[in-house]
Amino acid sequence: MPSLFIVMLGGRHARANIEVHDVVFAVGDDLPSTYSQLKNAWFGEPQGLHIDAWIQCDGLDFEGKSYQIQFSHAAPAEQQQKLYLINLGGYDPREFGELHRYVLVIASNPVAAKAKGKAYFATHWQKQHTDRVLEVDDCLAIDLVGGHFVHLQPGEFSPQRWENSYITL
Structure with a gap:
C-alpha cells in the first residue's frame, strides 16, 4: 500500500548564496x-x-483520534477533514538565524489548521514566532499528491518512520 512521504530537499539555486531547502510531498x-x-x-x-530528512506517514494521531491516510483518484467530499503541514519558525537566543519546525494537523480548512498549528506552537517552542503563518503558503494542504487525492479515514496505521540523513538524488 502506498505511503505519503514528506521530504526536506536541499540543494543550490542560481540566485542563492547558500544551500536552500524546500519541503515536498510524494x-x-x-x-x-x-x-x-x-x-x-x-x-x-x-x-x-x-x-536532508524524510517522513513516511501512513496516518496521524490527532486530537485523540487515529486517522489512516489513503489515496484515491476521486476527490474527497468538501466537508471532510484535511491534512495540513504547518511551517513554524522561531529563534533560540544561543543560535544565529531562524529555526524551523514542522507540524502536521488535521482540520476542516486553512483557518482552523493555522489556529491548531499556533496552539501547538505556543506550547512547544520558546521565543517563537509563526513564519508568515497568515499566508496560505505556510499552511500547506496535503490534499493532492502525485496525482492521488488524500483521504483521511478513522483507523489504525503503521507508525511514522522518519530519518535525518543526507541522500543524494
Whole structure:
C-alpha cells in the first residue's frame, strides 16, 4: 500500500548564496520509489540535489483520534477533514538565524489548521514566532499528491518512520 512521504530537499539555486531547502510531498511504496517525483518538484539546480530528512506517514494521531491516510483518484467530499503541514519558525537566543519546525494537523480548512498549528506552537517552542503563518503558503494542504487525492479515514496505521540523513538524488 502506498505511503505519503514528506521530504526536506536541499540543494543550490542560481540566485542563492547558500544551500536552500524546500519541503515536498510524494506518494510511493518506499523512499526510492519517490525519487522521480522529488526531482520534478525541485525548483533549483539539479546538480547537488539531496534529501536532508524524510517522513513516511501512513496516518496521524490527532486530537485523540487515529486517522489512516489513503489515496484515491476521486476527490474527497468538501466537508471532510484535511491534512495540513504547518511551517513554524522561531529563534533560540544561543543560535544565529531562524529555526524551523514542522507540524502536521488535521482540520476542516486553512483557518482552523493555522489556529491548531499556533496552539501547538505556543506550547512547544520558546521565543517563537509563526513564519508568515497568515499566508496560505505556510499552511500547506496535503490534499493532492502525485496525482492521488488524500483521504483521511478513522483507523489504525503503521507508525511514522522518519530519518535525518543526507541522500543524494
